[in-house]
Amino acid sequence: MDRVGDYVFLRELGRGEHSHVYLARTPRRLGIATDAVAVKVLSLPGTDGFDAVVDDLTLFAGLGSPHLLPLYDVGTDAGVVFYAMRYQPLGSLSAPAQELTRREQLRAVAAAARGAHELHEAGLAHRGIGPANVLLDRAGAVLAEPAVGHLLTHGHTLSGLGPRAQAGGLELVDPLLMQGRPAGRASDIWSLGVTLHLVLTGHGLFPALVSADPFTAVRIYLRSHPEPGEDLTDGERAVVVTAVHPDPARRYRTAGDLADAVEDVARRPGG
Structure with a gap:
């Protein structure tokens, strides 16, 4: 997979049992001042629950909290659900980019x-x-x-x-x-x-x-x-x-x- 929707993938960032996360070019339509975003593609059968996914993620994004990851977009393409969020280059607590105190x-x-x-x-x-x-x-x-x-x-x-x-x-x-x-x-x-x-x-x-x-x-x-x-x-x-x-x-x-x-x-x- 090299793209989903209008997100062109630059490289894979990681994967889980039912998802892949990619670094992607930021579509101009998002109107945000960043060259790249992280896109999670859910590899799950069907999109029957898509409306519920949108509801939960919209609520999450709408909180606008400094303690929550900014979420930019959610959609479907070729039968899969995907969503775009801020790229965090410093990694996570499971895989930090540098050692933490x-x-x-x-x-x-x-x-x-x-x-x-x-x-x-x-x-x-x-x-x-x-x-x-x-x-x-x-x-x-x-x-x-x-x-x-x-x-x-x-x-x-x-x-x-x-x-x-x-x-x-x-x-x-x-x-x-x-x-x-x-x-x-x-x-x-x-x-x-x-x-x-x-x-x-x-x-x-x-x-x-x-x-x-x-x-x-x-x-x-x-x-x-x-x-x-x-x-x-x-x-x-x-x-x-x-x-x-x-x-x-x-x-x-x-x-x-x-x-x-x-x-x-x-x-x-x-x-």
Whole structure:
């Protein structure tokens, strides 16, 4: 694929289970002062849920928050859904362009939590928070667009979890979602807590999942409890433990509260 709509691709930036992301020339019609944008092309069957995708992404873009990735355009071409957003050359928390200090890592997660809080206040759950969706810039970080694949697949994915269950990202999904709870503040707060732990320690909260196949991993996951790493400060550990508490009522009340806690840790000596 070398283009979609009027976006001419310059190179591939990355790919997921159901998407490809490309660097593309900015169409003049967008009226923005940048030579290139990032374009995500969803490789999902059909466009039956396109209107719902547009609704979610329009709401996201309309918030105009400094903590959320600017989104410029959404459309369909040859049976696929695509959308254009600001290109973030400094990478993400999963693949930063340069090594980050611990304080920078903490502040990036706090910024993502601020973005999640603004989404929640607007009535939208993100559903896809993880290190790869916390994008870095010179001001700190922004949270990428919410997950929309579930709107197009009508549930035809593993346990309704899609690529996360198959690509080592299972623990980013709140176990309560697998038990039929709807996505919302509490599930995104869980994802933020796991993200913080992954970024600070380099490993997950559920060691037994590392070598398990996807279906076995789900069974293990639902029977296990988070195991925070030893290489966390007391403050960092307290944030993670609260964010991933099995009882959602005992997690942070809002993602904004989680952001406050992470920023407090970042201000401490050694943070």
